[in-house]
Amino acid sequence: SGTALQQWISAFAQLSPNSQNQGATILTPKTVVRPNISTVSKVLFNSSKEALSGAGLDSTYNFGIHSFIHDLLLAGQYCPLMLFTNINTEHLHCEGHSLKRCKINVGSVSCHLLDLSQFENELDIDPLSWQEAYQHYLTWIKDIGDSHSVLRWTNHFTTLSKDDAVHKNFCTIIEFDVETCQNYTL
Numbered sequence: 456s457g458t459a460l461q462q463w464i465s466a467f468a469q470l471s472p473n474s475q476n477q478g479a480t481i482l483t484p485k486t487v488v489r490p491n492i493s494t495v496s497k498v499l500f501n502s503s504k505e506a507l508s509g510a511g512l513d514s515t516y517n518f519g520i521h522s523f524i525h526d527l528l529l530a531g532q533y534c535p536l537m538l539f540t541n542i543n544t545e546h547l548h549c550e551g552h553s554l555k556r557c558k559i560n561v562g563s564v565s566c567h568l569l570d571l572s573q574f575e576n577e578l579d580i581d582p583l584s585w586q587e588a589y590q591h592y593l594t595w596i597k598d599i600g601d602s603h604s605v606l607r608w609t610n611h612f613t614t615l616s617k618d619d620a621v622h623k624n625f626c627t628i629i630e631f632d633v634e635t636c637q638n639y640t641l
Contacts, residue, residue, distance in 0.1 A: 520595050521547035523554070523569040528599075530561045530568055533637050535577045539588040539595070543574060577633050582621050585629060589616075611635065 467478060521544070527534045537543055547554070555570040580588070589612045596608050615621070615628050 520544075520598075521551060523547060523551060523556075524595075526566065526568055530559070530566045532559075532561075532568060535571060535574070536585065536588045536592055536632070536636065537574050537577045537580060538569075539591040540580075540584045541587060541591075542584075544591065578626075578629055580629060582625050585625075585632075586616060586621075607639075 467475065470478065521538075524534055524538055524547075538547065555573055556567045557570045558565060558567050560566070593605070593608055593612065596605050600608075611632075615632055621628060
């Protein structure tokens with residue numbers, strides 16, 4: 456009897472010298488000749504190829520704009536500013552798979568779009584979140600829009616956020632902002 460290894464060694468010892476040499480050749484690890492890569496190595500990436508980051512923006516924008524927002528845009532639907540806050544951007548990216556979607560028909564095409572009822576009412580946004588959201592929105596417009604759109608929305612938000620008006624008349628400002636955004640398509 457004995458262990459399997461002992462049995463294997465005993466069987467190997469009973470082989471002819473020629474068979475033992477063939478077996479040893481099979482069991483001996485082969486040495487792989489590796490090419491000398493020092494002569495062909497090159498730099499694949501350096502800092503000159505880095506893209507500039509959005510200056511002054513919170514790192515949440517690094518998530519990018521979620522595809523659900525692009526779907527709303529492509530379907531010609533309103534993209535509420537609420538979707539551009541840091542909290543909702545993170546919510547879309549981390550939990551987007553579990554968010555409700557609704558089916559609507561745009562022309563002859565059926566679309567499954569983000570159900571906006573699961574987000575806060577845009578009129579309930581606070582001034583700080585509104586400023587945060589419109590900064591992300593402007594960055595998005597720069598990414599997808601033309602120069603006229605960028606200028607138009609930059610002027611819109613700059614005019615609305617002047618001086619103390621944001622604090623004194625914020626309810627009126629946000630109502631005007633929402634109505635303007637709903638009536639203008641990119």
